[in-house]
Amino acid sequence: MSQEFDVVVIGSGPGGYVGAIRCAQLGMKTAIVEKYNTLGGTCLNVGCIPSKAWLDSSERYHQMAHEAADHGIETGKLKLDVKKMSSRVAKVVEGITGGVQFLMKKNKIEVFHGHGSFKDANTVVVKGEKEVEIKAKKFIIATGSKPTSLPFAEIDKERIITSTEALKLEEVPKHMIVIGGGVIGLELGSVFQRLGAEVSVVEYAKDIIATMDKDCSKHLQRALKKDGMKFHLDHGVTEVTRKGKKVIVKAKANKDGKELVLEGDYCLVAVGRRPYTDGLGLENAGVKMDERGRIETNGHLQTSAPHIYAIGDVVKGAMLAHKAEEEGVFVAELLNNEKPHIDYNLIPGVIYTWPEVAAVGKTEQELKDSKVPYKSGSFPFMASGRAKASNESEGFIKVLAHKDTDEILGVHMVGPRVADIINEAVVAMEFRASAEDVGRICHAHPTYSEALKEAALAASDNRALNM
Ligand code: FAD
Numbered sequence: 169m170s171q172e173f174d175v176v177v178i179g180s181g182p183g184g185y186v187g188a189i190r191c192a193q194l195g196m197k198t199a200i201v202e203k204y205n206t207l208g209g210t211c212l213n214v215g216c217i218p219s220k221a222w223l224d225s226s227e228r229y230h231q232m233a234h235e236a237a238d239h240g241i242e243t244g245k246l247k248l249d250v251k252k253m254s255s256r257v258a259k260v261v262e263g264i265t266g267g268v269q270f271l272m273k274k275n276k277i278e279v280f281h282g283h284g285s286f287k288d289a290n291t292v293v294v295k296g297e298k299e300v301e302i303k304a305k306k307f308i309i310a311t312g313s314k315p316t317s318l319p320f321a322e323i324d325k326e327r328i329i330t331s332t333e334a335l336k337l338e339e340v341p342k343h344m345i346v347i348g349g350g351v352i353g354l355e356l357g358s359v360f361q362r363l364g365a366e367v368s369v370v371e372y373a374k375d376i377i378a379t380m381d382k383d384c385s386k387h388l389q390r391a392l393k394k395d396g397m398k399f400h401l402d403h404g405v406t407e408v409t410r411k412g413k414k415v416i417v418k419a420k421a422n423k424d425g426k427e428l429v430l431e432g433d434y435c436l437v438a439v440g441r442r443p444y445t446d447g448l449g450l451e452n453a454g455v456k457m458d459e460r461g462r463i464e465t466n467g468h469l470q471t472s473a474p475h476i477y478a479i480g481d482v483v484k485g486a487m488l489a490h491k492a493e494e495e496g497v498f499v500a501e502l503l504n505n506e507k508p509h510i511d512y513n514l515i516p517g518v519i520y521t522w523p524e525v526a527a528v529g530k531t532e533q534e535l536k537d538s539k540v541p542y543k544s545g546s547f548p549f550m551a552s553g554r555a556k557a558s559n560e561s562e563g564f565i566k567v568l569a570h571k572d573t574d575e576i577l578g579v580h581m582v583g584p585r586v587a588d589i590i591n592e593a594v595v596a597m598e599f600r601a602s603a604e605d606v607g608r609i610c611h612a613h614p615t616y617s618e619a620l621k622e623a624a625l626a627a628s629d630n631r632a633l634n635m
């Protein structure tokens with residue numbers, strides 16, 4: 169006999185598990201279906217968390233190797249134990265996914281392990297150790313995404329790899345060729361570069377992180393280049409072949425068609441991710457997809473079957489964990505007859521390279537394109553006392569505000585710990601603060617976030633105090 173729930177969530181990533189918790193908090197009898205043995209989805213198992221754990225370990229190593237002496241610390245010859253580094257990452261993942269298991273129990277959410285598939289519009293079959301059928305009044309699809317590849321680049325998972333395999337490497341590549349100068353390429357490229365690999369990035373666009381503010385992408389490229397990362401921009405990869413332990417990547421310059429040939433021992437393919445709906449039986453439930461393979465949703469994240477909702481990477485919008493989480497809460501509250509709201513303009517984006525990059529709201533280009541009159545104020549970390557004290561004065565913060573009303577329209581940052589500073593900008597914009605509002609708020613000294621206050625002062629009335 170099948171079990172019945174108010175809500176069944178399919179997929180336990182940040183969208184699914186957070187949505188399930190909010191449903192349970194609101195008194196709904198909730199179940200979650202996850203095909204893997206551990207909960208947490210891409211983010212906790214093979215995404216945000218392990219990548220940040222690698223970034224942190226590699227940053228410490230890099231600092232010891234290259235910066236300790238400046239601080240008067242003699243280290244002698246450093247020894248790198250990549251296997252131990254990798255096992256620390258695995259332990260972090262184990263701890264945090266176990267935490268989600270605990271949260272499910274605490275909130276009395278029933279967990280079904282196995283592949284979920286719609287049998288009909290109100291029944292999901294879960295194929296795990298046993299096969300079970302579960303029924304619900306409402307469903308939330310949160311099945312996430314998987315890496316894409318190029319038609320001619322077969323991912324062999326040994327030498328031609330995606331982020332999933334890169335996060336489990338137990339040796340430092342000699343020469344890692346990264347296809348794609350986007351978020352994954354630069355974050356994971358940074359990890360191996362800091363550990364001693366030669367890293368070459370081949371990117372189709374003219375800029376790295378092409379969707380972000382141009383000043384940020386140019387600044388980041390300069391900083392990574394200074395650390396030794398090589399860039400081949402404006403090049404489309406045409407061929408990826410493996411010869412024993414070697415990988416050969418060929419690319420063509422968009423400008424003149426000139427061929428570039430690179431030889432390395434690993435090739436990381438980081439050209440984006442695709443929504444994952446394989447074997448979900450959407451056709452049995454009347455759920456439609458759009459032309460890009462995403463589940464089609466309306467403004468309420470409702471699919472073409474009105475009692476089935478979809479959230480996170482499997483629907484349109486940024487493929488980010490915090491966007492998925494907001495959507496999980498949004499749907500749960502909607503099911504509770506509330507009137508939730510998400511402002512997609514205020515979903516921040518962060519890249520955890522060093523320096524870090526973070527942004528929220530409109531870029532200068534977007535404001536120019538939509539003919540919004542704006543003014544801009546920047547403050548360099550060179551002029552920040554906190555940054556100077558730490559020898560971390562790379563980067564700047566730029567505030568864009570409406571020319572007439574002074575309302576903050578976009579904030580873009582490159583520099584130390586900007587991944588954390590950006591949240592202050594989000595709060596300010598959520599409350600529709602003017603640049604002057606932020607400029608007049610007392611910021612503790614010395615902190616990195618004083619640079620935001622100074623940039624806001626520069627934007628509101630060209631009156632930064634320490635510049
Ligand atoms: P997912 O996390 O992909 O979870 C979907 C879950 O559904 C999976 O566990 C899957 O097994 C399960 N599932 C799928 N189909 C079925 C089925 N039929 N039955 C049962 N279960 C199913 N984002 C950030 O915001 N910050 C970061 O720092 C960041 N770093 C990243 C680093 C890397 C290397 C990668 C790859 C991604 C990173 N992301 C980051 C993106 C982030 O991981 C995703 O945006 C986020 O995980 C999406 O959440 P989701 O809940 O939509 O789906």
Ligand code: NAI
Pocket residue numbers: 318347348349350351352353355370371372373377378403404405406438439440441486487488517518519520
């Ligand atoms: P991406 O979309 O960020 O970058 C892919 C890059 O590959 C693009 O710049 C594209 O121009 C380039 N490209 C495509 N085809 C190419 C070709 N033939 N030759 C050369 N270059 C080519 O995708 P990425 O880095 O794979 O990340 C996937 C998703 O994961 C992102 O959407 C991101 O939101 C998420 N993510 C988020 C992180 C964060 O928030 N810090 C960290 C890692 C991933």
